[in-house]
Amino acid sequence: MAILRFLFLFLFLLVTVLTSGAANSTTIPWRTLSGNAPIVIAKGGFSGLFPDSSLTAYKAAVLTSLTDVIFCFDVQLTKDGFGICAPDLLLDNCTDIATAFNGHQKNYPVNGVPVNGYFSVDYTLKDLSNLYLKQVVLSCPFEFDGINSISTVEEIAQEIKSRRFWLNIQHDLFFAQHNLSVRSFVSSVLRRVIIDYISSPEVGFLKSIAARFKKSRTKLIFRFLGTDNPEPSTNQTYATLLKNLTFIKTFTSGILIPKYYIWSTDSNQYLLPHSSVVLDAHRERLEVYASNFENDVPFSYNYSYDPLAESLSYIDNGDFSVDGLVTGFPITPSEAIGCFAHINISSSDSEDAKPVIISHNGASGIYAGSTDLAYQQAVSDGADIIDCSVQMTSDGVPICVNSVDLVDGTTVVQSPFNTRLSSIPEIHGGASGIFTFILTWSEIKSLNPLISNPYLISALKRNPAYATTGIFMMLVDFLTFAKDKPIAGILINIENAAYLAEKQGFSITDSVLDALSQTGYNNQTRLGVMVQSTNISVLSKFKQLTNYKRMYMLDESIGDALNSSLQDNKQYADSVAIKKFSIYPTSKSFMTGSTDLVAKIQSFGLSVYVYLFRNEFMSQAWDFFSDPTVEINSYVQGAGVDGIFTDFPGTARRYRRNACLNMGKQKPDFMKPVEPGSLLQVMTAETLPPIQAPLPILKDSDVDELPLPAVSVSSPRPSAGGGNAPAPTSSTPSGQPRNGAASMITCLAILLLVSLRI
Ligand SMILES: *[C@@H]1O[C@H](CO)[C@@H](O)[C@H](O)[C@H]1NC(C)=O
Ligand SMILES: *[C@@H]1O[C@H](CO)[C@@H](O)[C@H](O)[C@H]1NC(C)=O
Ligand SMILES: *[C@@H]1O[C@H](CO)[C@@H](O)[C@H](O)[C@H]1NC(C)=O
Ligand SMILES: *[C@@H]1O[C@H](CO)[C@@H](O)[C@H](O)[C@H]1NC(C)=O
Ligand SMILES: *[C@@H]1O[C@H](CO)[C@@H](O)[C@H](O)[C@H]1NC(C)=O
Ligand SMILES: *[C@@H]1O[C@H](CO)[C@@H](O)[C@H](O)[C@H]1NC(C)=O
Ligand SMILES: *[C@@H]1O[C@H](CO)[C@@H](O)[C@H](O)[C@H]1NC(C)=O
Ligand SMILES: *[C@@H]1O[C@H](CO)[C@@H](O)[C@H](O)[C@H]1NC(C)=O
Ligand SMILES: *[C@@H]1O[C@H](CO)[C@@H](O)[C@H](O)[C@H]1NC(C)=O
Numbered sequence: 001m002a003i004l005r006f007l008f009l010f011l012f013l014l015v016t017v018l019t020s021g022a023a024n025s026t027t028i029p030w031r032t033l034s035g036n037a038p039i040v041i042a043k044g045g046f047s048g049l050f051p052d053s054s055l056t057a058y059k060a061a062v063l064t065s066l067t068d069v070i071f072c073f074d075v076q077l078t079k080d081g082f083g084i085c086a087p088d089l090l091l092d093n094c095t096d097i098a099t100a101f102n103g104h105q106k107n108y109p110v111n112g113v114p115v116n117g118y119f120s121v122d123y124t125l126k127d128l129s130n131l132y133l134k135q136v137v138l139s140c141p142f143e144f145d146g147i148n149s150i151s152t153v154e155e156i157a158q159e160i161k162s163r164r165f166w167l168n169i170q171h172d173l174f175f176a177q178h179n180l181s182v183r184s185f186v187s188s189v190l191r192r193v194i195i196d197y198i199s200s201p202e203v204g205f206l207k208s209i210a211a212r213f214k215k216s217r218t219k220l221i222f223r224f225l226g227t228d229n230p231e232p233s234t235n236q237t238y239a240t241l242l243k244n245l246t247f248i249k250t251f252t253s254g255i256l257i258p259k260y261y262i263w264s265t266d267s268n269q270y271l272l273p274h275s276s277v278v279l280d281a282h283r284e285r286l287e288v289y290a291s292n293f294e295n296d297v298p299f300s301y302n303y304s305y306d307p308l309a310e311s312l313s314y315i316d317n318g319d320f321s322v323d324g325l326v327t328g329f330p331i332t333p334s335e336a337i338g339c340f341a342h343i344n345i346s347s348s349d350s351e352d353a354k355p356v357i358i359s360h361n362g363a364s365g366i367y368a369g370s371t372d373l374a375y376q377q378a379v380s381d382g383a384d385i386i387d388c389s390v391q392m393t394s395d396g397v398p399i400c401v402n403s404v405d406l407v408d409g410t411t412v413v414q415s416p417f418n419t420r421l422s423s424i425p426e427i428h429g430g431a432s433g434i435f436t437f438i439l440t441w442s443e444i445k446s447l448n449p450l451i452s453n454p455y456l457i458s459a460l461k462r463n464p465a466y467a468t469t470g471i472f473m474m475l476v477d478f479l480t481f482a483k484d485k486p487i488a489g490i491l492i493n494i495e496n497a498a499y500l501a502e503k504q505g506f507s508i509t510d511s512v513l514d515a516l517s518q519t520g521y522n523n524q525t526r527l528g529v530m531v532q533s534t535n536i537s538v539l540s541k542f543k544q545l546t547n548y549k550r551m552y553m554l555d556e557s558i559g560d561a562l563n564s565s566l567q568d569n570k571q572y573a574d575s576v577a578i579k580k581f582s583i584y585p586t587s588k589s590f591m592t593g594s595t596d597l598v599a600k601i602q603s604f605g606l607s608v609y610v611y612l613f614r615n616e617f618m619s620q621a622w623d624f625f626s627d628p629t630v631e632i633n634s635y636v637q638g639a640g641v642d643g644i645f646t647d648f649p650g651t652a653r654r655y656r657r658n659a660c661l662n663m664g665k666q667k668p669d670f671m672k673p674v675e676p677g678s679l680l681q682v683m684t685a686e687t688l689p690p691i692q693a694p695l696p697i698l699k700d701s702d703v704d705e706l707p708l709p710a711v712s713v714s715s716p717r718p719s720a721g722g723g724n725a726p727a728p729t730s731s732t733p734s735g736q737p738r739n740g741a742a743s744m745i746t747c748l749a750i751l752l753l754v755s756l757r758i
């Protein structure tokens with residue numbers, strides 16, 4: 001008995017260790033030099049959002065990062081020898097000096113190259129005290145420009161106590177030419193601040209101080225710049241120096257390298273296999289710190305705009321881990337290290353794990369939407385439910401295509417069918433397009449699909465090498481494809497049903513019912529079927545005829561809903577799909593607050609699904625730090641949504657597997673939902689975004705209960721051009737008798753209703 005008890009205890013302990021392992025960095029086999037978890041270095045604080053080196057940026061980094069986050073200061077010297085925190089030797093880029101000292105720019109050689117601008121060495125600390133810091137990178141918000149003035153290293157250290165520091169001194173030679181000594185600055189700052197790292201791209205400088213730091217806590221780090229740049233004190237290129245790590249080791253503990261030294265890309269921005277630099281450096285007992293991680297600039301297509309995926313590839317790739325990441329967005333590598341590294345990707349997540357993940361036209365962020373490739377990717381990326389947006393062809397075939405307008409998801413504009421442009425008041429808001437019901441299935445099949453590029457204007461292209469790859473599917477193909485996949489269900493979106501029936505002579509609902517029964521969905525229980533529409537009449541019809549789940553989709557943002565309207569919805573739907581902004585409204589991409597809509601809808605027994613989640617930072621409020629995982633986490637943990645629609649199911653699925661979901665009070669701050677409206681509190685009155693008009697309220701009258709109109713037999717059918725197109729489904733002999741009969745009865749009922757109304 002005793003032994004058994006002991007065994008049980010032992011097993012229990014083992015299980016505890018195993019399950020907590022992923023979150024406990026001391027038990028993970030990190031492939032860093034020390035074996036400890038890598039560190040996060042916040043370059044200039046949270047400089048991705050706030051001005052680099054500003055107090056606000058540093059404070060934000062404290063709130064959003066691993067507790068041992070390190071602050072990396074770019075240090076510049078003033079005329080009177082003070083060390084100020086600023087990202088560049090030239091102050092024009094990061095402060096308002098060009099306004100304050102207009103016309104005083106100078107021309108100095110920097111490492112032999114003449115440079116024109118406002119240099120810190122020409123101004124005393126007092127001169128600079130009234131300047132404010134501003135954003136360097138154009139993609140960052142400028143709303144925080146001017147909230148902080150320039151600070152010295154000591155001032156920042158005083159404000160954010162008990163933090164670890166890293167000083168990057170980029171230009172010792174330049175300062176020496178201006179009779180300023182970095183060495184005496186460092187000595188004086190060390191008397192008041194504990195500095196963990198000092199980095200420099202100059203061999204001469206590091207060698208000159210190496211002896212002094214031999215036994216100290218401060219580690220010296222050699223910073224590599226562009227491979228072809230000459231190192232100013234040896235005149236060798238950084239590429240040459242990289243080949244001589246034994247030499248580097250004689251005066252440093254580690255190296256700081258741009259990330260592309262490790263994972264470089266080809267000319268099309270696709271990742272090449274990683275280099276051996278981390279392993280080589282570790283062999284020389286040199287630590288490796290990688291820099292240039294930013295969430296809001298284009299990075300390799302292989303990461304699908306998911307910066308967390310990028311971080312993970314540097315710390316959890318099976319071969320090595322860098323010892324630290326230098327980033328303007330410290331929250332992302334903090335998540336990677338604290339919660340997402342070393343997750344067993346083949347272990348299944350718990351049944352009730354949230355959110356339910358519904359693809360949006362398959363994994364349309366990676367492949368052209370609604371193609372076989374997009375659906376295959378959605379399944380392998382872990383979507384729970386894959387979706388088909390059903391459209392009708394002119395020969396009556398229900399197919400899966402993103403939009404009723406082929407211009408959105410195909411190369412139809414470049415095809416011979418580009419003359420079939422039309423505009424129809426009832427469709428697509430009356431905008432002109434080339435509509436699916438104007439072309440036959442075989443004509444549509446002949447078109448290339450086209451990947452959706454919603455942020456092309458910001459130069460964020462999606463997977464261009466595969467932009468026109470993949471094939472479209474008929475609804476029955478989609479249903480057959482889904483049947484044996486490891487998913488929970490399918491979602492079928494039906495729109496324009498009334499128009500198609502009245503004006504084109506198709507019952508899209510009957511076509512869907514036919515396809516479902518033809519593929520056996522009416523008598524299987526493994527896969528759930530969900531029908532989605534913005535039109536209650538469609539849902540109502542499915543409610544009468546089937547047991548399928550029904551989702552009411554609201555295509556406008558709302559701020560609230562009348563109880564009576566939700567009570568009404570409850571009659572037709574099991575769930576509601578609302579837009580992201582209905583939960584967290586924004587103004588100029590800043591969150592202005594939150595609504596109670598999710599809880600309210602749920603209190604009526606309806607599940608809440610939210611659309612549309614995308615990885616590109618342009619799709620997110622600034623409050624989410626340009627990190628799609630932070631956004632998902634906030635909607636799930638903060639707003640309590642049941643499920644999400646996403647172009648990138650892989651990002652959502654990885655979120656659901658992270659090791660910090662059930663940590664309760666232990667949950668690290670960077671995995672807590674963001675506080676709506678907190679960024680507004682940091683802004684000055686001049687930069688506050690405009691107050692938005694309140695969002696509309698969902699009222700009863702918005703809920704349309706009219707039955708679908710009968711299919712008009714007399715409507716002129718557009719001529720079908722396709723040769724071997726299948727016969728319209730209405731006459732497909734394999735249609736299920738049960739549904740066939742049922743839909744005939746509804747048709748009669750509707751006819752009756754319609755005639756009664758007249
Ligand atoms: C991690 O595990 C070690 C050894 O099992 C333990 O001492 C430490 O307290 C754990 N840390 C956390 C954060 O759970
Ligand atoms: C900084 O300013 C210089 C000169 O005005 C300009 O050439 C350079 O592109 C700027 N750098 C950045 C990162 O904006
Ligand atoms: C630096 O000091 C030397 C010697 O005192 C002087 O000749 C030189 O002009 C100074 N350089 C600068 C840039 O102030
Ligand atoms: C550095 O190398 C370049 C090209 O090899 C040469 O022109 C230049 O004179 C060298 N500079 C010094 C300081 O040695
Ligand atoms: C490495 O650099 C040192 C110092 O410059 C030099 O003496 C040595 O020959 C170099 N080794 C190789 C293999 O290039
Ligand atoms: C990146 O994606 C391209 C295109 O899909 C692929 O060929 C390449 O192998 C990927 N690179 C890595 C390192 O996985
Ligand atoms: C990952 O999980 C799967 C399924 O639970 C299991 O078979 C496998 O052994 C696990 N792998 C590791 C490395 O723990
Ligand atoms: C389900 O329906 C399909 C097609 O209608 C039929 O072939 C199949 O035998 C049915 N399966 C069961 C278990 O009834
Ligand atoms: C609306 O419904 C909510 C939740 O069911 C309830 O708390 C609230 O009192 C209702 N409001 C009205 C005006 O009926």
Ligand SMILES: *[C@@H]1O[C@H](CO)[C@@H](O)[C@H](O)[C@H]1NC(C)=O
Pocket residue numbers: 497498534535536537538704706707708709
């Ligand atoms: C919904 O369907 C009904 C009945 O077919 C139709 O009268 C109504 O216009 C549709 N509503 C919308 C918003 O399309």
